[in-house]
Amino acid sequence: MSTQQSQSQISERFPTPLEKFYENEKRLASVPCFVQPYPNGRVETLTWAEQCQQVRSMAAYLKSLNLEPGSRIAIMSSNCAHWIMADFAIWMAGHISVPLYPILSPNSIRQILEHSDSKVLFVGKLDNWEHMSTGVPESVKQISLPITAAKVDDKWNDIILRTEPMQESPIRKREDLATIIYTSGTTGMPKGVMHSFATLATVGVLTGQLYDANAKDRMLSYLPLAHVAERAAVEINQIYQEFTVYFSNSLETFADDLRRAEPTLFFAVPRIWVKLQQRVFEQVPEKKLNHLLKIPVVGGYIRRKLTKALGMNKVRIGLSGAAPLSTSLLSWYHSIGVPILEGYAMSENFAYSHTTQLGESKIGYVGTTNPHVTCKIASNGEIRIKSPTNMMGYYLEPELTAEAFDEEGYLKTGDKGDIDAQGRLKITGRIKEIFKTSKGKYVAPAPIEDLLLRNTYLEQICVTGADLPQPIALATLSEQAVKAASNDPSFREELSQALENLIQDTNNQLDQHENISSLVLFKDLWTVENNFMTPTLKIKRPQIESAYKEQFENWSTTGDRVLWAD
Structure with missing residues (x-):
């Protein structure tokens, strides 16, 4: 495939992750690498030399197991320094890493471990290991990372104490399979996306250049490292750009962890940006804050105080x-002095596709193609991408792999989009999410959802309406709105009126067949735990529609614009 040739030609200029690991081990020996908080309040700083010694000992232990070269070894843990150290130990020992999300069901865990034929599982920080462990096949050897309550076969610290560090520094071929990333798709069995060491090298070097990342930067790692974007931004970028990575201990300590890290680069998914905004509004009402920000001098003082309190002043x-990040949220963060640059990519191209550059952002667009990436819009409106980091294929799925690319070697993304005159890409929805109303008209939900999210009391939106006369919108309320509705009887009426105005204003911007007939409000959030969200915090549209489908017709014909599901 031409993509693979391009990848080889580009990546051969760059050191592989293991080669860079050995370089950093010597040159940065006494420099802080990881800052790891523990549940007891202790905070440990590991230098490059200290973490490399542990990696070498664990690699030597894995070698002693006499597994077949290229065996799959899984990692399942919330973020911690030892997650990354386990990954490098797996590679150094000649094997392939298989990340698992730390919130999977036992059935999903078993599916992935059996499909990948994983021989070993590293178990770390998990909220419900006793339940999750029932999904681990008996044949899989388990090793616990230092921060865990899991009682498994062997412990990281014990292994490190009794195992001499590996003395040799083995190199893996660029074309070798490095990792299998199982997608967190909204439907069906996850697919195992295969990436080579050439991909990791390309992402590590080129992404660092895009953001001018360097050793003086700092990042806080808290999103699952099993997520390709977090892994690319933190693990792979760190090994090449040499900055210090801080970790978050838990949701309860997140604010303190963020202030400790004072990150210079901060990556978040939309759900996190929403939560941080809500934390601000809990302290200062939205209208009051927006008014203060517009006052000269006072606005600047408020911005500085606000970003420092959030730990985002650097x-x-x-x-x-x-x-997608709502355009209203992007505008709000810009108003407090935190510029957010949207990017667009997939597991299938290891998060290397489109990037917004400072000074070139346009609300609603996710940027231009990264160096060496080409993008086109197919006749059906689908975004298709050719990147030097496109996957090797889906593990054990040659037919699905063939279906994923077109005849020119472009990856079929499944997303619809437009490209403006400056080459900036706009995502207009998922091809499979577009539905047809009973009037025979097609509706793309994403642009409508973006318009409705202008009201910050709405936290999650799902526009649906297949076979209904007009679309309807389902929405969950923010924690702030739920509290206000419970404590103040008049708030519910005020919010309903505000949302009726929002619907009217939204409908005025839409074609007639896209007009929302009703907005249904839910107090309970859609979460990973209730199976309404993926581990990457995207809503599972099919599950939401299935759960409420029997009520759709009634909701769409009541005549009321705003309905409370309770």
Whole structure:
């Protein structure tokens, strides 16, 4: 495939992750690499030399298991320094890493471990390991990372104490399979996306150049490292740009962890950006804050105080990806002095596709193609991408692999989009999400959802309406709105009126067949736990529609614009 040839030609200029690991081990020996908080309040700083010694000992232990070269070894944990160290130990020992999301069901865990034929599983920080462990086949050897309550076969610290570090520094071929990333798709069995060491080298070097990342930068790692975007931004970028990575201990300590790190680069998915905004509004009402920000001198003082309280006063670039960020949220963060640059990519190209550059952002667009990437819009409106980091294919799925590319070697993204005159890409929805009303008209939900999210009391939106006369919108309320509705009887009426106005204003901007007939409000959020969101915090549209489908017709014909599901 031409993509693979291009990848080889580009990546051969760059050191592989293991080659860069050995370089950093010597040159940065005493420099801080990881800052790891522990549940007891202790905070440990590991230098490059210290973490490399642990990696070498674990690699030597994995070699002693006499597994077949290229065996699959899985990692399942919330983010911690030892997640990354386990990854490098797997590679150094000659094997392939298989990341698992730390919130999977036992059935999903078993599916992935059996499909990948994983021989070993590293188990780390997990909220419900006792339940999750029932999905681990008995044949899989388990090793616990230092921060875990799991009682498994062997412990990281014990292995490190009794195992001499590997003395040799083995190199893996660029074309070798490095990792299998199982997608967190909204439907069906996850697919195993295969990436080579050439991909990782290309992403590490070129992404760093895009954001001018360097050793003086700092990042806070808290989104799942099993997510390709977090892994690319943190693990792969760190090994090449040499900055210090801080970790978050838990949701409860996140605010303190963020202030400790004072990151200069901050990556978040839309759900996190929403939560940070809500934290601000809990302290200062939205209308009051917006008024203060417009006052000369006072506005500047408020911005400085606000960003420092959030731990974001040193952020030079805020990054958002994995799902569309509402245009209203982008504008709000810009108003407080935190520029957010949206990017667009997939597991299938290891998060290397489109990037917004400072000074070139346009609300609603996700940027231009990265160096060496080409993009086209197919006749059906689908975005198709040729990148030097396009996957090797889906593991054990040659037919699905063939279907994923067109005849010119472009990856079929499944997203619809437009490209403006400056080459900036706009995502207009998922091809499979477009539905047809009973009037025979097609509706793309994403642009409508973006318009409705202008009201910050709405946290999650799902526009649907297949076979209904007009679309309807389902929405969950923010925690702030739920509290206000419970404590103040008049708030519910005020919010309903505000949302009726929002619907009217939204409909005025849409074609007649796209007009929302009703907005249904839910107090309970859609979460990963109730199976309404993926581990990457995207809503599972099919599950939501299935759960409420029997009520759709009634909701669409009541005549009321705003309905409360309770």
